[in-house]
Amino acid sequence: MSASFRAPLPESTPRDRALFRVNPMSYIVILVFLLAIAWPVTTYPLALGWLILLPLAFGWWVARTSTRLDEEGVRVSTWRYRRTIPWDQVKGVMFPKKGFARLVTVDDDSLPMGGVSFHDLPRLSRASDGRIRDPYSAPAPGDD
Structure with missing residues (x-):
């Protein structure tokens, strides 16, 4: 019951x-x-x-406005467009003083990552399977 x-x-x-x-x-x-x-x-x-x-x-x-990470890449959705950036095109993530994080591509384009802020960095690193590194986490044994 x-x-x-x-x-x-x-x-x-x-x-x-x-x-x-x-x-x-x-x-x-x-x-x-x-x-x-x-x-x-x-x-x-x-x-x-x-x-x-x-x-x-x-x-x-x-x-x-949202951001999704999967095996194909990063899917950025804003009020104007939806775009998928493959992982081989991702250069890094930038955190401006105001607003959401920005995804930087190898072409030096900067796209807003809606919903991602600096405090989401550990979760962002786990969701990307380490492709986006969390510089504040303890390094894994064997990493230099």
Whole structure:
């Protein structure tokens, strides 16, 4: 009669370790913004009705922005495009002071890696099977 108990995963341990997304708490910001503009928009719909497009655009951005690592390469998805970069084209990862990490290709192109920040570096290294190295982890025995 009892169901099997499965301990919940901590928030810092997502089920899909190779998928990086924008923090889902962003949807709460969208909801608060929508509630904040509801009264002005309903009062003056002709003049301020366009404000509804702002939370919709932000929601589109949150839903579309992601990065996935797999055996083929890195799949970067932004609000404008989706692109797969094979591993032999990946030069490294750059962490700017603001914003998400950026994937640097051998052609010196820089692509935003949505959902990946500096604190995700150990998870990024594990998901890439060591192709993207975590410089702060202990080296494996035999590595120089």
